[in-house]
Amino acid sequence: MILYIDTSSNYLYAGIVKEGKLQAEIKKEYGHQLSQEALPEIVSMFESTRIVPKDITKIIVVNGPGSFTGIRIGITIAKVYAWSLNIPITTITSLEAMAITSKNDLIRVPIIDARRGYCYATIVDENDNFILEPAYITYENLKKELEEIKNYKIITNDQDKVEVTAKTWESYNPDIVKIVDKYKNKEELNPHAVNPNYLKLTEAEESRNSC
Amino acid sequence: MKEKKDMIILGIESSCDETSASIVKNGTEEIATVISSQIDIHKDYGGVVPEIASRHHVKNITIVLEECLEKANMTMDEIDAIAITYGPGLIGSLLIGLEAAKTLAYLYQKPLIPVHHIAGHIYANSLVRPFKFPLLALVVSGGHTELIEMTDHYKFKKLGGTLDDAIGECYDKVARVIGLEYPGGPKLDKLAKNGKPTYKLPIPLHDDSYNFSFSGLKSAVINLAHNEEQREHELNKENLAASFQKVAVESVISKTRKAIEENKIKYLIVAGGVAANQILRKEIENLGEEMNVEVSIPPMKYCTDNATMIAAAGYYAYLDGRTADLSLNSTSTATLK
Numbered sequence: 001m002i003l004y005i006d007t008s009s010n011y012l013y014a015g016i017v018k019e020g021k022l023q024a025e026i027k028k029e030y031g032h033q034l035s036q037e038a039l040p041e042i043v044s045m046f047e048s049t050r051i052v053p054k055d056i057t058k059i060i061v062v063n064g065p066g067s068f069t070g071i072r073i074g075i076t077i078a079k080v081y082a083w084s085l086n087i088p089i090t091t092i093t094s095l096e097a098m099a100i101t102s103k104n105d106l107i108r109v110p111i112i113d114a115r116r117g118y119c120y121a122t123i124v125d126e127n128d129n130f131i132l133e134p135a136y137i138t139y140e141n142l143k144k145e146l147e148e149i150k151n152y153k154i155i156t157n158d159q160d161k162v163e164v165t166a167k168t169w170e171s172y173n174p175d176i177v178k179i180v181d182k183y184k185n186k187e188e189l190n191p192h193a194v195n196p197n198y199l200k201l202t203e204a205e206e207s208r209n210s211c
Numbered sequence: 212m213k214e215k216k217d218m219i220i221l222g223i224e225s226s227c228d229e230t231s232a233s234i235v236k237n238g239t240e241e242i243a244t245v246i247s248s249q250i251d252i253h254k255d256y257g258g259v260v261p262e263i264a265s266r267h268h269v270k271n272i273t274i275v276l277e278e279c280l281e282k283a284n285m286t287m288d289e290i291d292a293i294a295i296t297y298g299p300g301l302i303g304s305l306l307i308g309l310e311a312a313k314t315l316a317y318l319y320q321k322p323l324i325p326v327h328h329i330a331g332h333i334y335a336n337s338l339v340r341p342f343k344f345p346l347l348a349l350v351v352s353g354g355h356t357e358l359i360e361m362t363d364h365y366k367f368k369k370l371g372g373t374l375d376d377a378i379g380e381c382y383d384k385v386a387r388v389i390g391l392e393y394p395g396g397p398k399l400d401k402l403a404k405n406g407k408p409t410y411k412l413p414i415p416l417h418d419d420s421y422n423f424s425f426s427g428l429k430s431a432v433i434n435l436a437h438n439e440e441q442r443e444h445e446l447n448k449e450n451l452a453a454s455f456q457k458v459a460v461e462s463v464i465s466k467t468r469k470a471i472e473e474n475k476i477k478y479l480i481v482a483g484g485v486a487a488n489q490i491l492r493k494e495i496e497n498l499g500e501e502m503n504v505e506v507s508i509p510p511m512k513y514c515t516d517n518a519t520m521i522a523a524a525g526y527y528a529y530l531d532g533r534t535a536d537l538s539l540n541s542t543s544t545a546t547l548k
Contacts, residue, residue, distance in 0.1 A: 205263070
């Protein structure tokens with residue numbers, strides 16, 4: 001019985017998967033009310049089934065990149081849950097979840113806009129190997145990375161902001177069963193060590209480093 | 212009489228740069244407390260950087276909770292309720308404690324008690340001795356400068372507060388002008404001991420209200436330092452520190468005196484980080500003697516941010532029927548009610 005949580009964007013995505021079958025899921029847009037609603041939504045997801053929190057045998061939580069506050073909300077819920085009930089936990093990046101959801105018929109390029117000419121992106125080939133590991137990268141450099149690749153598809157929910165082009169575009173709507181299946185045997189982590197993967201320093205750290 | 216059952220509360224505090232958890236019995240007896248401070252991290256930036264603070268809270272939260280339970284030799288099942296600082300404070304920081312508290316409240320089916328950060332500072336005193344009413348609380352910290360009257364437990368009436376900077380914030384900024392490292396307030400307090408109040412500075416908001424203002428005083432110190440530099444006079448740092456302290460403390464004392472007089476206060480408590488200030492402590496004690504008012508200043512460990520005070524306040528909040536459901540949210544600006 002696996003619990004999946006992703007709060008890295010404006011959406012709350014969560015699901016409970018049992019032996020490859022979805023028991024319940026949430027896909028809702030929240031934005032600023034996420035901190036208020038994430039836990040009540042997860043509670044009502046449980047209540048829509050006969051499953052109780054201690055039935056969960058593994059938690060898979062998205063650790064970023066994406067909205068800093070959003071990631072922290074999901075990570076905090078997941079790590080406190082895993083730590084207090086002693087449940088195995090593992091993490092997945094939002095970009096990998098995007099790649100897994102999309103069919104592997106082409107090279108996949110999941111992109112999350114990060115403003116000011118930057119994005120979070122990865123490039124994954126048809127065999128699920130990274131051509132580019134998840135990175136905080138300028139669109140300019142991402143373009144360079146894509147120059148050599150003949151055919152690829154971009155997976156994003158920020159289509160109007162993304163500054164690279166592609167023949168094929170896909171919007172992102174997570175296939176929770178597929179993601180969970182891919183990650184269900186991934187090595188478990190100490191809950192204390194489950195932390196956001198921001199891929200980006202804070203502005204204060206950046207400006208200090210550039211001094 | 213029916214025997215009253217003990218109430219064990221787990222408090223969680225993460226409103227600024229301290230991640231803290233504490234277990235308190237019946238609002239008065241501290242069982243265990245753990246505080247993870249980020250002072251050394253933020254020191255390099257000359258103040259608390261909100262995004263960095265949030266990042267450290269999320270790293271620390273389960274470690275702090277685990278250490279607290281271990282120290283108390285207790286399990287979550289032995290906890291009767293969870294008290295959480297919901298505001299005011301840095302929103303990104305508050306949210307980490309909040310989500311942790313809500314998750315535990317759900318998993319263990321425990322009542323969730325929202326606690327205002329200032330109520331926490333006030334109730335730090337209940338860990339020392341019982342309250343007597345009517346009571347006046349002077350809250351002085353890096354984020355707050357307030358006079359609050361209480362006629363009973365959890366009956367708060369704000370008499371006045373700062374119109375701009377908090378006193379602790381002003382201390383830290385003036386300390387920076389003098390060249391002291393963040394957090395400079397306590398260092399300024401030390402430095403002032405060796406100085407004399409030779410520099411003339413205006414007493415802030417010397418009026419008929421219960422309000423405070425510290426931004427003008429801060430500017431006055433900055434201008435004074437600047438002028439002395441232009442005239443190539445060497446700045447006597449000890450004397451400047453002493454001059455600043457004198458007017459800052461005088462402003463607080465005069466408004467507190469007025470509040471005691473006009474509200475027939477019998478019991479005065481001081482709360483918040485600046486309650487650690489030596490001159491303020493001394494002047495408050497003198498004021499208590501002068502006005503025949505009992506004074507309570509908590510020990511240093513309860514003055515700065517900690518979850519012990521949140522668990523203590525949580526007990527009285529619970530008795531007052533204040534619990535929340537899992538849709539509780541954090542708020543950066545919350546009014547004490």
